[in-house]
Amino acid sequence: MGLEKEVPPQPTLLEDLLAKAGGCAVIDGGFATQLETHGASINDPLWSALCLIKDPDLIKKVHLEYLEAGADIIVTSSYQATLPGFLSRGLSVEEAESLLKKSVRLAVEARDEFWDTVKGSPGDEYNRGLVAASIGSYGAYLADGSEYSGWYGEDVTLEKLKDFHRRRLQVLVEAGPDLLAFETIPNKLEAQACVELLEEEEIGIPSWICFSSVDGQNAPSGESFKDCLDVINKSSRVPAVGINCAPPQFVENLISKFQEWTQKLIVVYPNSGEVWDGRAKRWLPSACFGDDKFELCAKRWHKLGASLIGGCCRTTPATVTGISKALKERSS
Numbered sequence: 001m002g003l004e005k006e007v008p009p010q011p012t013l014l015e016d017l018l019a020k021a022g023g024c025a026v027i028d029g030g031f032a033t034q035l036e037t038h039g040a041s042i043n044d045p046l047w048s049a050l051c052l053i054k055d056p057d058l059i060k061k062v063h064l065e066y067l068e069a070g071a072d073i074i075v076t077s078s079y080q081a082t083l084p085g086f087l088s089r090g091l092s093v094e095e096a097e098s099l100l101k102k103s104v105r106l107a108v109e110a111r112d113e114f115w116d117t118v119k120g121s122p123g124d125e126y127n128r129g130l131v132a133a134s135i136g137s138y139g140a141y142l143a144d145g146s147e148y149s150g151w152y153g154e155d156v157t158l159e160k161l162k163d164f165h166r167r168r169l170q171v172l173v174e175a176g177p178d179l180l181a182f183e184t185i186p187n188k189l190e191a192q193a194c195v196e197l198l199e200e201e202e203i204g205i206p207s208w209i210c211f212s213s214v215d216g217q218n219a220p221s222g223e224s225f226k227d228c229l230d231v232i233n234k235s236s237r238v239p240a241v242g243i244n245c246a247p248p249q250f251v252e253n254l255i256s257k258f259q260e261w262t263q264k265l266i267v268v269y270p271n272s273g274e275v276w277d278g279r280a281k282r283w284l285p286s287a288c289f290g291d292d293k294f295e296l297c298a299k300r301w302h303k304l305g306a307s308l309i310g311g312c313c314r315t316t317p318a319t320v321t322g323i324s325k326a327l328k329e330r331s332s
């Protein structure tokens with residue numbers, strides 16, 4: 001018997017995209033808030049997931065807008081789509097699972113249709129996009145603003161958080177996304193639940209885990225990001241960590257800090273700077289970044305060490321056009 005030849009590991013789709021994108025890929029912008037721009041009414045406990053029931057065509061349209069704007073990665077509409085959330089609206093388990101799958105299918109269809117029209121076009125402006133299945137935090141499901149406080153109450157244990165996330169994670173993965181995007185994680189316990197679940201379920205696609213932040217220093221729970229990252233650093237299933245839906249003013253400092261505390265890729269997609277009032281369910285005006293500021297900052301964030309850059313709530317396709325332009329100029 002001859003010696004087994006060692007097969008070198010194949011680059012993942014994410015590694016491949018990063019190489020093609022010159023080391024920094026563009027993530028899309030605010031999804032739910034762009035649905036609202038088109039008139040969707042999502043002031044509802046299901047928030048953007050309501051559109052999976054009411055207006056799936058609009059979901060696909062928004063994905064296409066972000067691809068057109070230059071997003072290399074589009075994030076699915078499943079942020080606040082959960083089994084208990086759908087069941088509480090009278091849907092059956094089968095219907096709820098089918099809506100979760102639909103969130104991935106709509107993004108995959110948009111990506112495939114867009115790629116069919118642009119691949120091989122002169123100028124080589126676009127990369128084949130990747131689909132990241134959004135997994136919003138437990139706080140997002142609670143719909144009480146706790147993704148920005150990190151306070152879930154005494155009775156929320158590690159096991160309870162894993163139970164909450166497990167079936168949705170399985171269903172989303174079965175639907176065939178390229179990546180998983182854990183979004184607005186506000187505390188260490190939930191980061192640990194995500195890491196343990198990925199291991200227990202032997203998830204084979206890469207994930208990023210992003211935290212929200214309300215003070216620019218710590219996780220919303222007040223726990224240090226160093227402690228939160230220590231939990232994630234142990235996992236080989238999470239190649240990227242970062243920040244989403246925090247004000248853009250916090251990003252520069254947080255990239256530098258994350259660089260000290262992790263070897264993983266750093267992902268940043270801040271919101272516009274407006275602040276979510278979880279009780280009144282509206283965005284309060286605050287120090288905002290315009291699209292031109294995002295364009296300037298994208299270059300700087302990449303120089304500081306971010307490898308995945310986009311926008312979150314209240315950013316738009318125009319924001320992503322700016323980010324994409326900035327990052328593509330850099331690599332040309």
Ligand SMILES: C[S+](C)CC[C@H](N)C(=O)O
Nearest residue numbers: 047139140143144145276
């Ligand atoms: C990222 S926040 C603006 C999402 C909405 C929140 N989970 C709610 O339902 O109020």
Ligand SMILES: N[C@@H](CCS)C(=O)O
Nearest residue numbers: 030031032075079245
């Ligand atoms: N992917 C979600 C995140 C909300 S914080 C969205 O953009 O709507």
Ligand SMILES: [Zn+2]
Nearest residue numbers: 245271312313
């Ligand atoms: Zn957001």
